[in-house]
Amino acid sequence: MTTIKDVAKLAGVSTATVSRVMNGTGYVNPSTKKKVNSAIKQLDYRPNDVARSLFKGKSKMIALFVPDIMNPFFPELARAVEDVTNHHGYTFILCNTDDEIEKEQTYLNALQQKSVDGIIIVSSTITKELISKIKIPIIALDRIIGANMSSVTVNNREGAREAVRYLKSIGCQRIAHICGPDHVINTAERMKGYLDEVKDEDWFLSSYIVSGEYYFQTATQAMKKLLTVHPEIDGIFVGNDLMGVGVLKGAKELGIRVPDELSVIAFDGIMLGETTTPSLTTMAQPIYEIGARAAEMLLEQINDSKYQSKREEFTVQLIERQSTRKRGESIDR
Amino acid sequence: MTTIKDVAKLAGVSTATVSRVMNGTGYVNPSTKKKVNSAIKQLDYRPNDVARSLFKGKSKMIALFVPDIMNPFFPELARAVEDVTNHHGYTFILCNTDDEIEKEQTYLNALQQKSVDGIIIVSSTITKELISKIKIPIIALDRIIGANMSSVTVNNREGAREAVRYLKSIGCQRIAHICGPDHVINTAERMKGYLDEVKDEDWFLSSYIVSGEYYFQTATQAMKKLLTVHPEIDGIFVGNDLMGVGVLKGAKELGIRVPDELSVIAFDGIMLGETTTPSLTTMAQPIYEIGARAAEMLLEQINDSKYQSKREEFTVQLIERQSTRKRGESIDR
């Protein structure tokens, strides 16, 4: 490996000078600068980032924690974070935590020991105590963690309300909800939104709410059980798209026609929802934007000593596709 | 940040001794070991990995290059690599290259400067020259890169043949192929397999082969155009599952019933293929296994100075689902 010394020797200057031209710090005579640059080129020299990191205590790396990389929502999010961070010269590290606090703990330690500059976290299990022990900048994404840390989220509750209102507006009379896992804050928020709209309806039953655990297969099962017990259900608001697709699958298996007999709306707006037939109506999050915004905020926090933590909330947007239709409207396919 | 010096001071020993107990190298008196360990605990000391890396020239990090993180195949693969590497105490870095050689180049440099210990690469664009400049261990995954580097792949050609033979065996008379992008070696292999089985059939036309570029939407378009021009087609072998789902979508839009009028088989075996209705018959790769195996090989190569490069090929397996059915068989749904 060629080092700064080799360059210095070849250019006939000191290592300090080489460092100066590399970093553009301090004055250096144009002619020596030329010599140095040509030496660098000649040797195809690249500075050792590890040595740099050791000196600076920074690594030019940032990490993203996601609970489930197999849920397409997270690759889309990761993609955004990666784009932004790369663009600013950072190396991006993706960590899959399975929403297990032990894995989060392990990653947190490992990354800290590597002088990672900042972390974006999607987590429901991580605790404030754990975070407070970490001195590096952290941003919460998709789910608020608490404490006074910055976060980027969407209006889950209002989005859920909108979804349910939409179902009502197209004539659904019995609306159920397939929710996510208990411990996820989004689950609670979206459920609140659902309840806001249905709890005073005379048809509402608490057994209209079942959990699909944010998994495809679990949602299929849950949906089938639900519709078997409650065949009167004609609309379902599903907690995320992955489960929404599971519900579509369950309907097919039950011989229930979507959207003719049952309207389904979900949440997230991932590409998966466009692949099915019928395609999935959904409350779409601006996935790329929130990922990108979180990355930008993290970079601000890293580079600005007097950064103030803030919470930003984005709005979800209804995307009507084929899994919902006004009651009684004709089938034109 | 607490350093080894702090620990040494508190324990009343030298930093060398602390280092020795941490690493379990050399002799150290049980009683001093105790003192050191308690000092470590008391200070909640964690060694600085950057300093370690600088000294050792190794970072305990390994990276995986994938061409498209939005294709669910790659998260599944990444998951496997991550599991294995974490299990061995390595930090895992996922790099999305978009199959662009510039991004690969950039990542390669960045990672090398960070003393990354090894890289697993899924790439069609990377060149032998680029690789040969890198001195760190590299393994090719999913696609052979050439040179004499280790690789983990599947029997694409034979798998493709099997897929087409299966289509024939259930009575398909006109079998088309939606292939991936030109530059991907898998595309070529799978196409060869297809051609092996159909090129001598009197019905075969070269216009039965169209590209879906490994994208969902492109495949949908390609499929619709194909079936419009060639309505006689009754079987399609699709280059991967993502496109397979696109083909299913296209069929729905065209009003072609799958599998009654058209049988569709794809390649990969990702979870996405189970989410659709009909679910997708496919030649399933052992995704997790090949990812895990590549990771293991990389670790071998990192730790074994006399490692011999090798190529391992796994077998794909037919998974019959709902997108294929024997001609003339009754519909029981």
Next chain:
DNA sequence: CTGAAAGCGCTAACAT
């Protein structure tokens, strides 16, 4: 404008 030298935190000879 440039060089000498200290030091980031750790490990591995080399002494003792």
Next chain:
DNA sequence: ATGTTAGCGCTTTCAG
């Protein structure tokens, strides 16, 4: 069995 010391490759005072 333990301490001393010389780096790993880089950056940044501090001199000149």
